[in-house]
Amino acid sequence: MNAPRRGQPPQHWADLSPTQRRELVEAAGQRTYRARQLSAHYFEGLRDDPADWTDLPSGVRDQLATTFLPQLLKPVTTTQADAGTTVKTLWRLHDGALVESVLMRYPDRVTMCVSSQAGCGMACPFCATGQGGLQRNMSTAEIVEQVMDGARRLDRGEIAGGPARVSNVVFMGMGEPLANYKAVVGAVRQLTTPTPDGLGMSARGITVSTVGLVPRMQQLATEGIPVTLALSLHAPDDELRDELVPINTRWNVEEVVDAAWEYARVTKRRVSIEYILIRDINDQASRADLLAKVLRRRGNWGWVHVNLIPLNPTPGSKWTASRRRDEDEFVRRLEARGVPVTVRDTRGREIDGACGQLKATEVDAGV
The missing domain is CATH 3.20.20.70 (Aldolase class I)
Structure with missing residues (x-):
């Protein structure tokens, strides 16, 4: 799912509607309720590290993270004032x-x-x-x-x-x-x-x-x-x-x-x-x-x-x-x-x- 799209970035969880998320999670061989779990971690819990998704089996965590949460932004510099x-x-x-x-x-x-x-x-x-x-x-x-x-x-x-x-x-x-x-x-x-x-x-x-x-x-x-x-x-x-x-x-x-x-x-x-x-x-x-x-x-x-x-x-x-x-x-x-x-x-x-x-x-x- 997450290959770059003709010059555009790889598709990400935040590009998808709830319906699309359920469909793609199922297409990835997972139960559809995993979509709601992933959304809860990403949006509600602000947890982007799959090691923190303790309500999911470890193998499922890595698969979902790799498939749906590609890194889109890499920090170059951070400055404070x-x-x-x-x-x-x-x-x-x-x-x-x-x-x-x-x-x-x-x-x-x-x-x-x-x-x-x-x-x-x-x-x-x-x-x-x-x-x-x-x-x-x-x-x-x-x-x-x-x-x-x-x-x-x-x-x-x-x-x-x-x-x-x-x-x-x-x-x-x-x-x-x-x-x-x-x-x-x-x-x-x-x-x-x-x-x-x-x-x-x-x-x-x-x-x-x-x-x-x-x-x-x-x-x-x-x-x-x-x-x-x-x-x-x-x-x-x-x-x-x-x-x-x-x-x-x-x-x-x-x-x-x-x-x-x-x-x-x-x-x-x-x-x-x-x-x-x-x-x-x-x-x-x-x-x-x-x-x-x-x-x-x-x-x-x-x-x-x-x-x-x-x-x-x-x-x-x-x-x-x-x-x-x-x-x-x-x-x-x-x-x-x-x-x-x-x-x-x-x-x-x-x-x-x-x-x-x-x-x-x-x-x-x-x-």
Whole structure:
């Protein structure tokens, strides 16, 4: 079962539905109830070592592990910040591609930021990942395994603060999630399916970001999984957004904001507008005023929240973070117009926190 599939990784337990698991377990010569036992170990018990599956005969353990739990992610480097509560991992996939994930522990939650593609094809000029282009889509299981690794580390008490559970997952790592729609939605379903068949997370703890692939935004609204949608807007006018987010030449500001508003209307979930503040590029007070105007045209403020993000600059880039006074004025302008707004707590600057930075460092070093 687990041979690589034409450039894709070997099939994994987290790629399969409960029905497929039962069928394949039976095809492997085992009783179908073994599927539920394996799911209970993998998702509920967070036990990936078959030696810990003591309710299964030893021979069965090894067979199931070999067949259904191939190693998809191999750690290349792991770096820590914030007294060990932020952990960033660079992974090598089966074909040599490199991706990154970040675990961030806060007093009231644990968030995993995961990648959905190796590289990215959106070519946003301020983004380290975008400069490398797209290598390939990740599989559902490759996405899920990033979360499972964080969950296992937390369960074993390996993260500062003691044992805990992953409460939030954000698809804000490498790649454009909605450009890998099937695998991303598959991963969300694996994460939100009740245990033991899935990880049992709340869909409300999951955020899927996009630069504005309008047809997929519309499709996501119909899936019946009320995740938070985060629209990476970064500019309120087409002239600038065409430069910062090139896909804007296909779906412009009005179209992507309309699709975000429709998502909020259908799902009853507030949309997050992501806006990276870049010095002297998009952080002018006039653009704060225009952003408020663009969002206000869709109705009252109940549907939206603006998340301002100080740019984490990449080495050698001409783009850099806004001055504090400009950031403060941007916030003041939005608040004066009643726009719900926060400034994101940016973690991991000292460990190449922006997605793509750690990969670029390792590639430059020949790792």
